[in-house]
Amino acid sequence: MIDFWFGAAALLLVALAFLLLPVVRGRRAQTEEDRTALNVALYEERVQELSAQREAGSLETGQFDVARAEAARELLDDTEGGELKRFGALGRGLPLIAALLVPVAGIAMYWHWGALDRVQLAREFSTQPQTMQEMLARLERAVEVQPDNAEAWYFLGRTYMSQERPEEAAQAFEQTVRLAGRQPDLLGQWAQALYFGGGRQWTEQLQEITREALHGDRNETTTLGLMGIAAFEERRFADAMEYWGRLVALLPEQDPSRAAIQGGIERARAEMGEARADDSDETVATETPVLELEVQLSLAPEVLKEVRSDDTVFVFARGAAGPPMPLAVKRLTVAELPTTVTLSDRDAMMPELRLSNFDQIRLAARISRAGDATRGEWRGESDAVTPSAGDTLELSIDTADTP
Known part of the structure; x- marks a missing residue:
């Protein structure tokens, strides 16, 4: 902020210069005026002396005229180049008082109506944050300094959601909706x-917000995803x-979330089929055997020196x-290693992608x-193995992960 105060001081000095310059110039003009008046007085005194000498008979008329002309020439020489300027009658006191009041009044008005906190905030956002926590702190300060900034509230809500703080995110999105209007995408985020x-409790408020969002845009993606989750649960x-x-029909083919949503659809279809089977008196429910594999996971000694416990x-x-x-x-985390991990059909991401549906599998582990x-x-990665219930497989993380 030092350059800001330097700039403010420079502008203040310019303002003071406009106030004090007339005072300085007035002093110079007064000095010139006093010198001219003195020369005129000396000239008049010289003319009186010459007149007295002529009346006394010691000076002839011709000599009197020559001497008076000489005195007039000297007066002209003394006052030549000095223009007599008249200045306003402000005096010295009023400009000096104004010069003292200007900086005091300027600083007082800036503290009351100025935006020093916004200048500081703009400086903070001019540099790239190093961590998510630093970004979060900046956004929280932004909404404190600019409570009517809808964009700052929106990004604060998104950041809270990424930090798994949905209660605070809901408050931020509520402010966004209040400031930016009840747009369908903002209602969906809220x-x-x-x-x-x-x-994960469905309320009357949620019902009203989602109904309004889909009424404004029947293809609002966040709302559709949320309604699907609530219906499934x-x-x-x-x-x-x-x-x-x-x-799914709205998402582009390359969107990475398509596979997860499609998996959710398949799981809902499977659950619906199971529910129908349970309700049918003509069908006897039979439990499908679940394949489980035990994996003994460990770290190579050279890797243990390079990783952190929270990786x-x-x-x-x-x-x-x-x-x-x-x-x-x-x-899991590095702190839990070595350990035994159980992988089973219950962990399948999609119903058709179960361990028991494949003749051979490969095990892999990654530290990120x-x-x-x-x-x-x-x-670390294993060779191809044939899965069998009750098997215990060993897997070691021992290789640098290269792209």
Whole structure:
């Protein structure tokens, strides 16, 4: 902020210069005026002396005229180049008082109506934040300084959601809606935060917000996804499939969330089929055997020196011949290693991608400091194995994970 105060001081000095310059110039003009008056007085005194000498007979008329002309020439020489300027009668006191009041009044008005906090905030946002916590702190300060900034409230809500703080996110999105209007996408974000912040309980308020959002835009993606989740958890599987089906149709082919949503649709279809089977008197329910694999997971000594206890560890199984999507995934941390992890059909991401449906699988594990299952710093992988119930397999993380 030092350059800001330097700039303000420079502008203040310019203002003071406009006030004090007339005072300085007035003093110079007064000095010039006094000098001219003195020369005139001396000239008049000289003329009186010459007149007295002429009356006394000591000076002839011709000599008198020459001497008077000489005195007049001297007067002209003394006053030549000095223009007599008259200045306003403000005096010296008023400009000096104004010069003292200007900086005091300027500082007082700036503290009252100025935007020093916004200048500081703009400086903070001019640099890239190093951590998510730093970004969150800046956004919280932004809404404190600019409570009517809808954009700041919106990004604060999104950041709260990414930090799994839905209650605070709901408050931020409520402010966003209040400032920016009841736009369908903002209503969808608000409803989502309310749902997760309220313990996944559907309320009358949520019903009204989602109804309004879909009335404004029947293809509002956040609202469709939320309605599907709520329907699934209330075991309204047909409604969940309808909402998620509409959502999948809207997402581009390369969207990474398409597979997860499609998996949710398949799971809802399977749950609906099981519910119908349970309600049928003509069908005898039989439990399908569940395949379980025990995986003894460990770290190589050279890897143990390079990782941190809070680094994320992903353990997955894939079909040896594909597809690339994992059949089962477990998540833990380095602090829990070595340990035994159980992978089973219950961990399937999609009903048709169960361990028991594949003749051969490969086990893999990855350590990711960023918590990204697709890339990290270290990994381990097994050869292709034939899954069998009760098997215990060993897997060691021992290789640098290269892209």
